[in-house]
Amino acid sequence: MNESLFNLAEHTSRSIFLTGKAGTGKTTFLNDFVSKTRKKHIVVAPTGIAAINAGGVTIHSMFGLPLRTFLPTTERVDSNLANNIADLMHHFKYRKDKLKLLREIEMIIIDEVSMLRADVLDMMDFSLRHVRRNQQKFGGVQMLFIGDLYQLPPVVRDEYVLKQYYSSPFFFDSYALKELPLITLELTTVYRQKDEKFLEILNEIRDGEVGDIDFETLNKRYLPDFEPKDEPYVYLTSHNRMAYEINQKKLAALPGKAHFYDAEIIGNFNENQFPNDEILELKVGAQIMFIRNDASGEKRYFNGKLAEVVEVNEKEISVIIDGEDEIYKLKKETWEQKRYSWGEDKSIQEEVLGSFKQYPIRLAWAVTIHKSQGLTFDRLIIDAGKSFASGQVYVALSRCRTLEGIVLKSKITPDVIFSDRRVSKFQDETNANNRIEEILNTEKYDYSIHKIISRIDCKWILPALQLWHNSANHSKMLDKEKVKFLYHGIKPETEKFSSVCEKFEKIIQQKTRKFISGEEEWSEIEAKAKGAVNFFFTNVNAKIFSPLKEFYAESKGVKGLKQYNEDFRVFLDDLEDYLNGLKDLHLLETQLFDPENDVKVTTKIAKIPSHILTFQLFEEGKTIPEIARDRGLVTETIYGHLAKFADQGLLDLTRIFDKEKIKTFEKEFKKNSSAETLSDWKKILPNDFEFNEIRILMNHYNFRKNS
Known part of the structure; x- marks a missing residue:
């Protein structure tokens, strides 16, 4: 199923739970x-710990959401209790790179979605539609929700406030999902437990079918006076305080000296998201568990695997892993606090804000239900008393591999089994396990072709070109003849490419319909798509992007053109994104761009030195006052620029000075070979010679003398 599930998420736009x-x-x-995915994606989670464990960021930090409850209304609400739509909007003033990121993402993955409140998901929806300027749900972004609604539910502080607008706090009762064709796909093979009878009991508890639960078999594990002796057990509690007290009591009872191990915290790492204790206290004999899978490839341990500390000193911790005899020396692991950003290479970057380095273990005589989520144990002691909240009995029991590994300190009774029909109703109505292949085969071709058409579409270039032309014409600092020549050279090409694009769209859709009806081979569609991608890349790059970039190189950095250049740069950036997007295009698994056509596409240009820009204008026939005006510089600066070219004998002096002035200088130059500085020459020459003029003449004749 996993391969089909991957293909469904990768090759369609379906939102999936x-x-x-x-x-x-x-x-x-x-x-x-x-x-594996090629889609631009981010991973988020409702809580800090879930986000760290999923390798993502929290929903609130990603979208800048307020912590208060959200009510989807424009009516005034008590701001001490909740936000309404108007209150929400000012939170969406994102920095430039986050705006770009949110506009570019194709998929958002939300892990541990059972803890996601419906109103938080609606705030995400408002954010995405606002930022992406797209009124489709979530701004057209594909959503992948991952989690088990029968486990830990959302935390709701003001349930009576939420109930005014929401049927339940679960994510599926958000307004955003009411108009989204969400499908539920359920993984059914349990890898943790193999005992069919135990699995049957777990499933009945999960479903809340009290009448079907075999309480007699389950409560055979009720051993109120049990105390662990030879084998390590973990006590599963409902509250942090209970787990802490058990662990500290057990640790204090051990003989020997305690050793303390500090975490190494670098950069920004929120304390409430620490994945482990900042200071680990250990003694020889301590029962610990791993809180991460072995990343070394040896697979010596996994998340939840128990071990016993056998040696501690200032530098090392040695343990014996449960079920093994060999001593294992622990290595520290690093967790990272991240944020997503839009990188210079026009891709989504994971920016590491801070790191937390610590041994991947914690004391494990006791652990809370919340911290046990995702862990696997061989032996558990469970007290499923009245303090267990909805879903916690199932979470607690399902942490263990076998029923025989469980010891119950209190009997499991019907009154601690919870059933939420809203969950089962939602999942039954949206379940699509038996339709995966049908949906995939129906939608993957249309999705892939639509993606090709939308990426190739260049019809946006013509209006963008016209906006640039208008902006250039209104700028007093640009050569209007050059602008006119460039615009009238590029415009016909742009119109031609738009026409070709429309024809391609019609042909490829026609061929796709024929393929679906069996009249066309898929290989012919691939060939057509490859031809189009390479045609548009080569031609748009050579006939639109390159000449515009060359023109931009001349105006970049020129005084008086700041706003014009900023707008022009946006146009060039869009063209760069378009061309590089063509390079990455795939039709299903087939790459369409021919690597032989590859050239580097970037808007980055080496800034043309100011004196060269001046000389280019001089060579075009402009006078010094005209150059100074066009470039927004004083005439003395222009003279200084031209003096550098006089030093190479490249200036036609007759364009700057009258013949008499040149003759006067030449005559004095021959007579006064000892004169070296501008001051020397100023004393020798008539008063009408300015310092700027003397520098050009002096450089020119020195070059001739030394040639």
Whole structure:
């Protein structure tokens, strides 16, 4: 199923809710998808710890959302309790690179979606539609939700406020999803548990079918006086305080000296998102568990694997992993606090804001339900008393591989089993497990062709060119003849490419319909798409982008053209994105761009030195006052620029001085070979010779003398 699921997410625009019982491989799929997808994507999560573990960022930090409850209304609400739509909008003033990022993403992945409140998802929807200037839900972005709604639910502080507008706090009751054709896909193979009877009990508890649960078999594990002896057990609690007290009591009871290990925290890392204790206290004999999978490739441990500390000193911790005899020396691991940004290479970058380096273990005589989510244990002690919230009995029991590995300190009774029919109703109505291939085959061709058409579409270039032309014509600092020549050279090409684009769109859609009806081979569509991609890349680059970039090189940095150049740069950036987007185009798995056509496309240009720009204008026939006016510089600066070219004998002096003045200087130059400085020459020459003029003449005749 995983391959079909990947293809459905990758090759269609369907928004998907991926769910599955505990231990079915949701996190494995997430990691695999992120490593393989070509889609521009970000990973977010409702809580800080979930975001760190998923390798993403929190929803609130990504979208700059307020922490208060959101109510989807324009009516006035008590701002102490909630935000309305008007309150929300001022939060969407993002910096330039985040705006670019949010406009470019194709997919947003939300992990641990069971904890995502409906109103938070609606705030995301408002943000994306506003930023992307697209009134489709989520601004047209494909959504991939991952999680198990039968596990930990959303935390709602002001439930009575939320109830005014939302049927439930679950994400699926958001207004945004009411108009989105979301499908639910459920992973069904459980890798954690193999015992069919135990799986049956877990499924019945998960579904809340109290009448079907085999309480008799389950409560055979009720052993109120049990105390672990030879084998390590983990006590699963409902609250942090309980787990902390058990761990500290057990640690204090051990003989020997305690050792303390500080985390290395670099940069910005929010304290409430620390993935482990900032200071680890350990003794020989301490029961610990790993909180990460072994990243070395040896796979010596996994998230939740127990071990016993056998040696500690200032520099090292040695443990024996449960089920092994060999001593293992622990290595520190690094967690990163990230944010997404739009990089200079026009791709989504993960920017590391800070890091947290610590041993990937914690004391494990006891652990809370929340911290156990995603972990796997061999032996557990569970007290499923009244303090267990909705979904926690299922989460607690499903952490263990076997029923025999569980010890119950209190009996499991019907009153601690919760059933939420809203969840089962939503999943039943949207489940598409038996339609994956049907949906994929129906939508993948249309999606892929639509993607090709939208990326190739160059009809936007003509209006952008006209805007540039208008801007250039209104600028007093530009050569209007050059502007006119460039515009009338590029405009016909742009019109031609727009016409070719429209023809391609009609032909490729026609061929796709024929393929679906069996009248056309897919290879013919591939060939047509390849031809179009390479045609547009080569021609738009050579006939539009390159000449415009060359013209921009002349005006870049010129005084008086700042706003014009900023607007021009936006146009060039859009052309650069268009061309580089063509390079990355695939039709399903087939790359369309021919590497032999590859040339580097970038708007970056080496700034032309100011004196060269002056000389170019001089060579075009402009006078010194005209050059000074066009470039927004004083005439003395222009004389200084031209003096550099006089030093190479490149200036026609008759364009600057009258013949008498040149003759006067030449005569004095022959007589006064000892004169070296401008001051020397100023004393020798008549008063009508200015310093700027003397420099040009002196440089010119010195060049001739030394040649």
